[in-house]
Amino acid sequence: MSTMSALLPLATLASSLLTAAVIFMLPEQAVRTRTALNLAAALIKLVLVIWMARGLVAGEVYAVEFAVVEGLSFVLRVDALGLTFAGLSSLLWLFTTIYAIGYLEDSPNRRRFFGFFSLCVASTLGISLAGNLFTLLIFYELLTLSTYPLVAHRGTPQALAAATVYLRYTLSAGLVLMIGMVALQVLAGDLRFGQREFLAALGPEARPWLIGLFWLLTLGFGVKAALVPLHGWLPRAMVAPAPVSALLHAVAVVKAGAFGIVRLVYDVYGIAFSASLGVLDGLVVIASVTIVYGSLRALAQQELKPRLAYSTVSQVSYIVLGIGLFGPLGTIAALAHLLHQGLMKVTLFFCAGNYAEELGIHRIDELDGVGRRMPLSSLAFTIGALGMIGMPPVVGFISKWMLGMGAMQAEMPWVIAVLVASTLLNAAYFLPILNRLWFRPGPAHGIGTWPAERAPSRLETSVWLLLPALATALLSLLAGMLAGLPFSPLQWATRVVEQTYLMP
Amino acid sequence: MSPTPLHLLWLLFAPLALGLLAWVRPPRHSGLVLFVAMPLPLVALWLLLGLDDGPMAGQLALGPLTLHWRLDGLAALLWLLTQLLLLASALYAAGYVRTTTLGQRAYAWLWPLMGGLALGLGLIWIAADLLLLYAGLELMGLCAVGMMLLPGNAEALTAGLRYLLFALVGSLTWLLGIALLLGAWGRLDLAGMAGLASVAQPDPVTQIAVALLASGLLLKGAIFPLHSWLAPVHGSAWTPVSAIHGALVVKASFFILLLLWRALLPEAIAGAWALGLLGSLAVLWGGIQAWRAVGLKQLVAWSTVGQLGYLMLAFPLLAGTSAAVALMAWQATWLQLAGHALAKAAMFMAAGNLLLSTGAHRLEGLTGTSRRLPLSLMTFGLAAVTLMGLPPSAGFTAKWLWLQASLASGQWLWVVVLALGSLLSAIYVFRVLRCSFVEDAPEQAFRSLPLGMELIALVLALAAIGLGLAAGWPLSFLAPVGVP
Numbered sequence: 001m002s003t004m005s006a007l008l009p010l011a012t013l014a015s016s017l018l019t020a021a022v023i024f025m026l027p028e029q030a031v032r033t034r035t036a037l038n039l040a041a042a043l044i045k046l047v048l049v050i051w052m053a054r055g056l057v058a059g060e061v062y063a064v065e066f067a068v069v070e071g072l073s074f075v076l077r078v079d080a081l082g083l084t085f086a087g088l089s090s091l092l093w094l095f096t097t098i099y100a101i102g103y104l105e106d107s108p109n110r111r112r113f114f115g116f117f118s119l120c121v122a123s124t125l126g127i128s129l130a131g132n133l134f135t136l137l138i139f140y141e142l143l144t145l146s147t148y149p150l151v152a153h154r155g156t157p158q159a160l161a162a163a164t165v166y167l168r169y170t171l172s173a174g175l176v177l178m179i180g181m182v183a184l185q186v187l188a189g190d191l192r193f194g195q196r197e198f199l200a201a202l203g204p205e206a207r208p209w210l211i212g213l214f215w216l217l218t219l220g221f222g223v224k225a226a227l228v229p230l231h232g233w234l235p236r237a238m239v240a241p242a243p244v245s246a247l248l249h250a251v252a253v254v255k256a257g258a259f260g261i262v263r264l265v266y267d268v269y270g271i272a273f274s275a276s277l278g279v280l281d282g283l284v285v286i287a288s289v290t291i292v293y294g295s296l297r298a299l300a301q302q303e304l305k306p307r308l309a310y311s312t313v314s315q316v317s318y319i320v321l322g323i324g325l326f327g328p329l330g331t332i333a334a335l336a337h338l339l340h341q342g343l344m345k346v347t348l349f350f351c352a353g354n355y356a357e358e359l360g361i362h363r364i365d366e367l368d369g370v371g372r373r374m375p376l377s378s379l380a381f382t383i384g385a386l387g388m389i390g391m392p393p394v395v396g397f398i399s400k401w402m403l404g405m406g407a408m409q410a411e412m413p414w415v416i417a418v419l420v421a422s423t424l425l426n427a428a429y430f431l432p433i434l435n436r437l438w439f440r441p442g443p444a445h446g447i448g449t450w451p452a453e454r455a456p457s458r459l460e461t462s463v464w465l466l467l468p469a470l471a472t473a474l475l476s477l478l479a480g481m482l483a484g485l486p487f488s489p490l491q492w493a494t495r496v497v498e499q500t501y502l503m504p
Numbered sequence: 505m506s507p508t509p510l511h512l513l514w515l516l517f518a519p520l521a522l523g524l525l526a527w528v529r530p531p532r533h534s535g536l537v538l539f540v541a542m543p544l545p546l547v548a549l550w551l552l553l554g555l556d557d558g559p560m561a562g563q564l565a566l567g568p569l570t571l572h573w574r575l576d577g578l579a580a581l582l583w584l585l586t587q588l589l590l591l592a593s594a595l596y597a598a599g600y601v602r603t604t605t606l607g608q609r610a611y612a613w614l615w616p617l618m619g620g621l622a623l624g625l626g627l628i629w630i631a632a633d634l635l636l637l638y639a640g641l642e643l644m645g646l647c648a649v650g651m652m653l654l655p656g657n658a659e660a661l662t663a664g665l666r667y668l669l670f671a672l673v674g675s676l677t678w679l680l681g682i683a684l685l686l687g688a689w690g691r692l693d694l695a696g697m698a699g700l701a702s703v704a705q706p707d708p709v710t711q712i713a714v715a716l717l718a719s720g721l722l723l724k725g726a727i728f729p730l731h732s733w734l735a736p737v738h739g740s741a742w743t744p745v746s747a748i749h750g751a752l753v754v755k756a757s758f759f760i761l762l763l764l765w766r767a768l769l770p771e772a773i774a775g776a777w778a779l780g781l782l783g784s785l786a787v788l789w790g791g792i793q794a795w796r797a798v799g800l801k802q803l804v805a806w807s808t809v810g811q812l813g814y815l816m817l818a819f820p821l822l823a824g825t826s827a828a829v830a831l832m833a834w835q836a837t838w839l840q841l842a843g844h845a846l847a848k849a850a851m852f853m854a855a856g857n858l859l860l861s862t863g864a865h866r867l868e869g870l871t872g873t874s875r876r877l878p879l880s881l882m883t884f885g886l887a888a889v890t891l892m893g894l895p896p897s898a899g900f901t902a903k904w905l906w907l908q909a910s911l912a913s914g915q916w917l918w919v920v921v922l923a924l925g926s927l928l929s930a931i932y933v934f935r936v937l938r939c940s941f942v943e944d945a946p947e948q949a950f951r952s953l954p955l956g957m958e959l960i961a962l963v964l965a966l967a968a969i970g971l972g973l974a975a976g977w978p979l980s981f982l983a984p985v986g987v988p
Contacts (some may be wrong), residue, residue: 024882068901069835069975108943109875138895145894148934155943164938171930174894175923184906500614 006064008052009076009129012086016122023115034114035101035494036248041118042094042339045125048175051092053083053332053487057495063131071190075131079194080496081266082314084335085128085259085494088342092474095468099350100243101359113276115171119146123253127259132192133181136263140177140224141356143256144170150244151237162236169223169233175219177260180213184268187213193263196270207277212270214279217264224257225320226313228290235309242353245305249312258319258338260321265323267330276473283324290317295425302353303363307429308345311388314422318479322403325415328497330406335493338397339455343476344396347384350469351377360452364433369442373450374460377410378437385430387476390423395480398490505700505865509562511576515547515583516626519590523619525704526648528611534598534956541594541881543623553579561632563693563726565696571691572632577981578838579629582759585842589751590618594959596853597744599957602861606628606742610654617654621748622645628756632739633693634682635795637760645671645724648753651745652737660740668952669867670733674723680898681716684709685870690918698767706769714768718761719934723975725757727816728786731809738805743856748802750808750852758815762837776823784921791928795935799865800855803932804848807891809845814906817918823907833978836905839971842978843898846968847890854884855960867935871942874952879958881940888933890972893926898971 019041026034026286052062058459062078078086106112123146126139144167152163184191199210223230237248248254265274265283274280294314301307318341322334322383354377355361355370371378387394400419407415434444443450459466483490522540524727531537560574575583593617601611613817626646631637649671653664682692688695688709701710719730738746769775790810795801819834858882862869869941871879903922910918971978 024878067907067976068973069839070831072901072904074973112878137966138900141900149941152938152941155941160938160941164934165940167930167934172927175926178904179919179923183911186908186911199609256675279919287773422788483620 005060005062008048008062009064009078009139010053012045012048012052013076013122013125013129015041015048016118016125019147019202020115020118022325023111023118026111028109028111028219031110031363034111038097038101038114038118039094042090042097045121046090046094047306048332049083049086052078053087054393056080056083065131065456066410068134071189072134072185074278075135075192076126076129077131077193078122080492080499081262081335082128082130083139084338084492084496085255088255088339089121089124089128092246092342092472093124095346095350095472096243096246096251098464099246099353099468100241101245102213102462103241103353104451105462105464109153112149113241116146116149116244119441120150120252124256127256129240130191130193133184133238133268134190136260137174137178137181140256141174141250142259143224144174147244147248147253150247151240153241153244154239157238159183159287162239165236166233169230173220173223173230176216180216181242182222183209186214191268193267196273198394199269200273200276204341206302206325211277211279213444214274214277215224215282216262216426218261218283221257221260221264222286225258225261225316225318226290226346227286227320228293228313231290231313234313235306238305238309242349242356245309245353246346246349249309249349250342254312254316254335255338255342258316262323264336271326271331271464280324280326283320284412286413287317287321287324288415290314290420291321291422292425295422295429299425299429302365303427304355304367304433305349305362308348308352311426311429312341312345314426315345317390317402318399321415321418322406325403325406325410325412326405329402329409331497332490332493333399333402333406335488336395339489339493340395340399340479343472344387344394347380347476350465350472351381351384354469355466356462357456357465361450361452364436367433367436368440369444369447370436371438372442372444376460376466377469380469381437382434383473383477385434387480389426390431393477395476395483395489398480398483402490485492506557507551508558511547511551512630512701515544515551515587516548516623519544519587519622519626520616520619521604521620523616526608526611526615526619529607530615531598532601534595534954535822538591539596545591546581547588548584549795551575552577552584554723555580557982569635570633570693571636572695573630573636574695575630576633579980580764581838581842581978582629583626585845586622586629586752589748589845590622590965592849592964593744593748593855594618595955596747596831596960597742599954599960600742600744600856602955603953604953607656611654614651614742615652616942617647617650618748620644621651621753623761625752625756628760631697634685635677635692638678639757639903641724641760642675643893644753644756644904645675648749649748652741654745655740659736663736663740667733667737670723670730677716677720678725680718681713684713684716686954688713693764694767698770700771701768706772711775715751715762717764721757721761721764722782723760723821725754725812726809727758727790727812728782729811730913731790731961734809735797735802738808738852739799739802743860746805749848749854750805751849752792754808754812755815755841755845756842758812762818766822771824773820773824776819776946779816780820780918783813783819784917786810786813786816786827786927787921788813788928791932794932795928797932799938800859800867800870801852801865803867803936804851804855807851807929807932808848810929811840811848811891812839813914814902814922814925817906817910817921820915821906821918825909825913829909832909832912835982836902836909837869838982839898839905839975839979840902843890843902843968843971846878846964846971847887847897850883850961850964850968851887851891852888853957853964854880857953858884858956858962861953863949870936870939872940874940877953879962880953883938883958883961883965886938886962886969888929888937890965890968892929892933896972897969898975899968901972901975921978948988 123143130136300311387396390400561574627640704906890897
């Protein structure tokens, strides 16, 4: 199985990279070929990731590595943690691709869009399979480069300005990361993820350096993870098309940042060593501030997408909060939420996109009575929103419950207060939307008109737009109700944690 | 069959012979050029692979003069790079002449000049004494000036003559330096001089002589603050000429400077730092000027000034540092040089394609190119990835090694320079890419280009990217220790 072991991670990566290359070579008009290719690649990738997950459970090892220069290696190595993120991105990529095909129907520059879209997912996969910091950085920067054209896609002055802000944040952060990673390499050599004992063995004189580097690297990852005050790019990037927002918020970009912090704490420093350095408490404080601040800002937004954007700022920090809570339960919460937030957020963005496409709705006060005109989208939105608030049986409840347990285990009861405050704020900014959707009379009841209604179709909107939203909503529901089954996000997270905590 | 000195001679003079042939009958088809010139890089590759038993060296007695030469892994690599880039440029030129209106005679002259340039560069890579270096440098410089003058318009003549003036002043200081060294040491072969320099304390005459040689080279290599000739000359030159000039000609001066410095003043730390500081200023100034540049070709040319500055960081990181640091700096330098050469040639060609097709000379004229010229724009972007030092490219791996060397040796200043340089390059690159995304611009007339012209540039840009991850193979040919 040795050839297989090297082949599978490369094939998974190639499934998106080659798709990108082929799409760039296809002519703009080859819509059918491109669609088929996109869907086939997304399916193949999902199958490959599932295959690797099964193999990993059975004890297989999948790894490739070669030396770039002496003492610096390119390493791809599949582990349970990496597969968590890879699985999330492959699953959501499939839905986002379907959605994007419908969303961008008959719009210009689709070749460029789908080419960079594939490249973006390839980078996400590379981030999840990377086996050392050098490899992680390669794909992390590639993600920056491949998302720029997506944010700038519409070419309007606002889109270009948002893309420029995005670059300003992410490229500076990439540079900070690079300097931090090189400094870590100077201190400890070319560390593989999981070789946690090296840093701990460096001795007391290295501790100040290690603490400084930890915060430097967190600063670098924190930009993509949209930690306050590094979150400024995210709400502006809302001008991008809806599938791109889904990609930024749920699948790729903010998740890449959060995943970077996960790797940093668990696989570079090691959770026990991080705790002994005292950096975890700092993470908890930053995450708590971000959670509350993001929720407050979300409450102040009058438009739907910016409200969702600030909600992302807040929700992604749950992951960081879970990392900061020293103990297995906090870790389980962090990893499970990485998956849960993706499912719920992508649903919300799909629905917001549907409202904008079908009815021209951008502002929250235009949502009155939409539930009657678009019941299925609104149902999906409701599931996502209730999940975000933490209502059982949607998965968001499990995240919050585990976080609370983790806080008790880490002996930080005040974190519960943060969670309660955040839940109240979540309810305060989501429930009015649900109220408008279902209980307020609007154009569907003959009062007023929609801002810009599309010609009615057989369903409430195009199938390409509706199905992904329903599918992800269903998954967020199922993942919550069936959390006890193997391969559910919660069980998978538990599995990762067993490895993290039981292995030295 | 292993390489012999005869093969070297063949590789030196074959390009010139081909150039003269093409002067008589200028080629109009890329296919023909490819067919005739393809053996050259192959021979260079064969020479490189034949160096398993260690470097080749020898001398040639011409009456009272003895010329020393030496072909080691580095020289062979650079020679291979030279042949590849010259081939790419020649292929591009054959397409270029079909899409633009070039003067018949001027176009014919391009070929022997290119051949002469190949000979000059070849001499520089294998030279092991100052006389041979001088010959190579002069031949290269004169051919480069000649190529810059080819467009024949007033703008090109002014810029070209200014370049000639700089080059001549550079040559004069060089001659003066050589004369001083010959008087003080009585010999001009680098190995022998290095042997003497390693036992004797550097005397003032040597220092002055090396300073003269260095300033001559800084002039020819467009190193800050002696760079002012570079941007105007590229603004008016033909694209294949710009590509070859930005990629190779300025690098040759840097190569000689590093060679001399390592041989004659290996321990001169203050001087090395001075060169490193000059390089830092070049990085910043080149970046700022590229940021402000109005035309696309000027932007690319200014970016060369900045990127050459990175190379100068080699001096402080090689002088008096530990073996591990020196090795990293040594590898980073050649990786950056090769990566930049490939990327810069690609970028000039892509920029040339964009300008040729849109007819615009200002950045604002590039609106809408992402729809009409996606391939050239993509090439520009890919080349820019290397220049920005973003992964996975040669520029990135080189930057990583430099950062590691700077941190490991405690020379923090260069970390700041590398960081600022990267940010500046991102700023000027995205100025261009940003323009291409604008959608509401008026539709322009786009000229279609031969696919070959776009593909050559793309291949070069991809090579610069690939070199980042495949750096291990070429670097394995470098001498294992920092000292050449």
